[in-house]
Structure formats: C-alpha cells, structure tokens
Amino acid sequence: xxxxxxxxxxxxxxxxxxxxxxxxxxxxxxxxxxxxxxxxxxxxxxxxxxxxxxxxxxxxxxxxxxxxxxxxxxxxxxxxxxxxxxxxxxxxxxxxxxxxxxxxxxxxxxxxxxx
Amino acid sequence: xxxxxxxxxxxxxxxxxxxxxxxxxxxxxxxxxxxxxxxxxxxxxxxxxxxxxxxxxxxxxxxxxxxxxxxxxxxxxxxxxxxxxxxxxxxxxxxxxxxxxxxxxxxxxxxxx
Numbered sequence: 001x002x003x004x005x006x007x008x009x010x011x012x013x014x015x016x017x018x019x020x021x022x023x024x025x026x027x028x029x030x031x032x033x034x035x036x037x038x039x040x041x042x043x044x045x046x047x048x049x050x051x052x053x054x055x056x057x058x059x060x061x062x063x064x065x066x067x068x069x070x071x072x073x074x075x076x077x078x079x080x081x082x083x084x085x086x087x088x089x090x091x092x093x094x095x096x097x098x099x100x101x102x103x104x105x106x107x108x109x110x111x112x113x114x115x
Numbered sequence: 116x117x118x119x120x121x122x123x124x125x126x127x128x129x130x131x132x133x134x135x136x137x138x139x140x141x142x143x144x145x146x147x148x149x150x151x152x153x154x155x156x157x158x159x160x161x162x163x164x165x166x167x168x169x170x171x172x173x174x175x176x177x178x179x180x181x182x183x184x185x186x187x188x189x190x191x192x193x194x195x196x197x198x199x200x201x202x203x204x205x206x207x208x209x210x211x212x213x214x215x216x217x218x219x220x221x222x223x224x225x226x227x228x
Contacts, residue, residue, distance in 0.1 A: 045217075056213035
C-alpha cells in the first residue's frame with residue numbers, strides 16, 4: 001500500500017515568514033498526527049485529528065501554528081510567523097484507530113530551516 | 116505532564132555484541148509500548164511493540180521486555196549488525212481520550228564492524 005506522503009521535503013525561510021506543510025495519510029486511516037522533531041530529540045505531538053475533528057492540540061503553539069483537515073483526508077500545518085526555534089523536521093503520521101493499538105505510520109517529514 | 120525517559124542517549128557496540136536500550140514511563144495506565152527505528156534522514160519505522168498483558172516479546176534478533184510494576188521497558192538487540200546502526204525511539208501510549216504516544220528522546224546506536 002502507498003505510505004504517508006508529505007510535501008515539501010525541505011523548506012528554508014527567514015524568521016517572521018510563513019510556511020505551510022501538506023500531508024496525505026494512508027487511505028482509510030481515520031487518525032492523522034503532526035509531530036515536531038527537533039534535532040536530537042524524539043517526536044513531539046503537535047496535533048491529532050480523528051477524521052476532521054481535533055482530538056488533541058495541547059502542545060500546539062496556537063499563537064503561530066494552525067492545522068486543518070477539512071475533508072478528513074489531507075491535512076495542512078501552517079506556521080505564521082516562523083521563529084528560529086521552529087527549525088525542525090515536521091512529521092506526519094496516520095493510523096486506523098489509536099484506541100485499538102494500531103500502528104502509526106510516518107511520512108518522510110519536512111525539514112524546516114528558519115534563518 | 117506525562118513523560119518517557121530513555122537511556123542511554125548514545126550506544127556503541129562491536130558487531131556481534133548485544134545492545135540494550137531502556138525506557139521508563141510515568142503513566143501507570145499505559146498499556147502499549149512501541150519501538151521505532153529511524154535511520155539517518157528517513158522516517159521512523161515500527162520494529163516491535165509490546166502490550167501490557169505480556170512481559171516479553173521476541174522477533175528474531177530483537178526482543179522487548181516490560182516491567183509494569185517498575186514502569187520500565189527495554190529493547191534488546193542480539194548479534195548486532197552494521198545495518199542496526201540508527202536512532203531508536205521508545206514510546207508509551209497515554210490512556211486518555213487521545214491515546215497519543217509519548218516518545219523518548221532517542222538512542223543513537225552505532226555498530227562497529
């Protein structure tokens with residue numbers, strides 16, 4: 001089966017600019033996750049969707065980050081304005097249903113560099 | 116908040132030796148503990164997982180053990196090979212409405228030929 005797709009793979013922007021990332025989960029996966037992975041650290045969950053509803057966004061910096069999954073399939077994550085500390089790899093993942101211990105499948109990630 | 120601690124942060128072993136990575140978790144209700152392998156520049160991939168109703172699980176050269184009383188679990192890799200070199204992440208699933216995973220900080224394993 002096709003995996004989780006993300007684009008772009010790399011992005012370089014200057015601080016205070018805006019940026020958007022796109023994710024297409026595995027077909028049929030109801031749950032979609034956006035993680036931030038800073039160099040040398042484990043993935044940190046930013047937001048979790050179940051279909052098109054938000055399940056958890058407790059660690060999303062809502063003053064600058066936003067995400068949507070309007071039709072319950074693709075998702076976009078936006079940062080506006082970006083800060084230097086936002087430099088990281090942004091990973092998208094999907095699963096069938098986290099309540100039944102289904103595996104999370106990760107996309108290749110978008111490496112963001114903020115100058 | 117809930118967290119997962121992982122040790123060591125780096126581990127270097129000789130090819131053929133065993134490697135052990137340990138994690139502790141804080142949410143006593145957690146019941147699912149996956150391990151992910153991330154090669155340089157690639158996506159994390161699940162290599163093994165364990166549920167709280169078992170104490171040990173094996174898959175060829177890798178095994179995971181779980182001690183719920185002590186709230187820690189470990190990854191064991193035997194007969195290590197150079198292709199085992201990667202960053203390994205443990206995780207624990209929170210038992211709230213999100214069932215989200217909390218990841219450890221990772222262990223960089225280097226297998227020397």
